[in-house]
Amino acid sequence: MNVIAEQAGYQALLANAPTPEQLARTVPLAPFSPEAVALVDGLSAVLMRSPHSRTYPELVALGYWMRKANLERLRQDLERRRGDALLVPRGVAFHIAPGNVDTIFVYSWFLSLLSGNSNIVRLSSKPSPQAEVLVEAIGTLLARPEHAAIAARTLLLRYAPDDRVTARLSAVCDVRVIWGGDNTVKQIRSVSLAPTASEVAFSNKYSLALLHAQRWLASDDKDKEALATAFYNDAYWFDQMACSSPRMVLWLGSDAEGRAAAADFWPRVEAVIAAKHARLADIDYVNKLLAQDGLAIEHGGQIMAAASNDLARTWLAAPALHVQHHCGAGLFFECALSDLDALRPLLNRTVQTLSYTGVTREELRALVTAAPLAGIDRMVPFGHALDFGPVWDGYDLPRVFMREISIG
Structure with a gap:
């Protein structure tokens, strides 16, 4: 120095x-x-x-x-x-x-x-x-x-x-x-x-992942493996602490359809975690256990079984962010959504990124144009949640870093 x-x-x-x-x-x-x-x-x-x-x-x-x-x-x-x-x-x-x-x-x-x-x-x-x-x-x-x-x-x-x-x-x-x-x-x-x-x-900020339950189940194994890896990259690169990493997983479909798709999805993600992820700190495992127990006691969340402590899941009876209960480090709140409009009550200005698979750009665009959304700054396919762009959180950064001179 x-x-x-x-x-x-x-x-x-x-x-x-x-x-x-x-x-x-x-x-x-x-x-x-x-x-x-x-x-x-x-x-x-x-x-x-x-x-x-x-x-x-x-x-x-x-x-x-x-x-x-x-x-x-x-x-x-x-x-x-x-x-x-x-x-x-x-x-x-x-x-x-x-x-x-x-x-x-x-x-x-x-x-x-x-x-x-x-x-x-x-x-x-x-x-x-x-x-x-x-x-x-x-x-x-x-x-x-x-x-x-x-x-x-x-x-x-x-x-x-x-x-x-x-x-x-x-x-x-x-x-x-x-x-x-x-x-x-x-x-x-x-x-x-x-x-x-x-x-x-x-x-x-708080970010979400959206999957179409029936379309997931209809996908072939090769696509599923690639998407599981993409989801892992989005969620685990920074131990789920990046604002754009998904913390809540939403299944588009009925509760039964969502649970069936989840039963196929998560073992594939766990295989990627086992192959690629370094062990979390001991305090992370303790914090996840406390978060899940607190959510179950206060809101009735169902703690789901997992192959290791690197993944923790809580299934919710009704969609809610429960931001105060989330600690990152591979903790996911999970719920079924009857349709895309059911996403709206979840949204506020703290919701940043929606990463998605099984839903088309046209379907998402129709959601946005039908009525203003209270939250979400970006919607990206699985594997792109952490991609940085010149427009971030709704701000055009090059314009932020520059000023305009007008000449009359």
Whole structure:
């Protein structure tokens, strides 16, 4: 840690990092500048080639997302959506990364970087081998002369919760992006921003999985095995702690149809868990047991048998989120839905992602267009719940990171 950073109360993670005040005086780059694209594509190449990175599926997914071909698609999509609007970078973006999804800070930082901004990124202090792999790779790249322009516009740091440090960083930013739980959002929001700055917050969210019971039972074994693996990837990559990982499984059909389909579905998922998943922490197993017992006592949920403690299921007589009883780590609440309209009473602004199989896009689109939904920001097929996109929680992030100049 350099002396300046130590005196400031934060740990700068990159050598020769600029101060927050230096970032505020630095001229932004053009959106999708050659310098920004070169760094993002360079990190993609490192992650895709590194044997160490390939031990973490989320890092492979990140590397794939950062490929130059995908960056060009992002640029074209931005051009299409902005039309004739004249968009410029906001200036400095301050990102507060979550502790439960190690790669979010890169997605947030790079979308802002590609928008032309300088960036301050606060990483979680929670130990994470994935985050350390990323920081090391980023530091190596930014030390190269060809990436000097990005290094001069990047401050990656860590610090223990400290409103004084947050206030200093917030004072120089033009947009603040908070990724974290409700408590984190409330705490950061207590620290004021410059009057001209804006803010976007991503708080606690809850996600669902939807399967059509009869169509599941009619599927062939090859498709079922692939879908079970896709569901596992959605739910278990971050031990079910990602906001977009399904916590409730809904079976479209009668209760009997749902139970029959579930009896075929879960053993296939358990086989994938047994083959791929590392053992959870002891406290996770205890928390799941307490959550299931509490739900059964208070609401009459039926605890279902499972092959191992890595999967815990509770069948509900009536659909309800029961957010306060959920602890992640492979715990699933389960229920039958008579039809898609029965989904509506479940929805509120805390519901983020609906991952689905056996239901068509047209059926889901008809649900959305028939009457406004109180919740759900995205609907994706199984296997894509964790896919990051430029539109997240209903926010168009490139537009968040840019401002529009109108000329009359």
